[in-house]
Amino acid sequence: MNPTSFEIGLAVIMVAVSIALVVWFARDMAAISGRRMMKMLARAGVNPEVARSGDTEAIMKGVRSRCRKCQSEALCDRWLVGKVEGANDFCPNAQIFRSLTRSVGHAVA
Numbered sequence: 001m002n003p004t005s006f007e008i009g010l011a012v013i014m015v016a017v018s019i020a021l022v023v024w025f026a027r028d029m030a031a032i033s034g035r036r037m038m039k040m041l042a043r044a045g046v047n048p049e050v051a052r053s054g055d056t057e058a059i060m061k062g063v064r065s066r067c068r069k070c071q072s073e074a075l076c077d078r079w080l081v082g083k084v085e086g087a088n089d090f091c092p093n094a095q096i097f098r099s100l101t102r103s104v105g106h107a108v109a
């Protein structure tokens with residue numbers, strides 16, 4: 001049985017919608033990760049402007065990548081709002097944040 005034009009058109013539309021949803025989801029997750037990273041920078045005592053500075057561009061590229069791949073998102077969210085006590089040792093970027101705090105100074109309150 002040969003597919004009709006309607007069936008082919010419907011299949012093309014379904015594929016296009018699926019691709020659009022995947023792209024939207026990926027962008028949304030990247031935006032959420034970026035906001036979480038900026039909050040983590042501030043809570044860890046690093047001036048968030050460091051993320052926008054050209055001096056630390058290579059470092060921040062790695063930080064963003066590790067943040068997007070992080071498996072501790074729920075713990076991170078709880079830590080950021082103060083529901084979890086202690087250091088952010090669960091964070092794959094914790095050591096880098098400590099180094100940035102020492103090298104470029106604390107966040108301005």
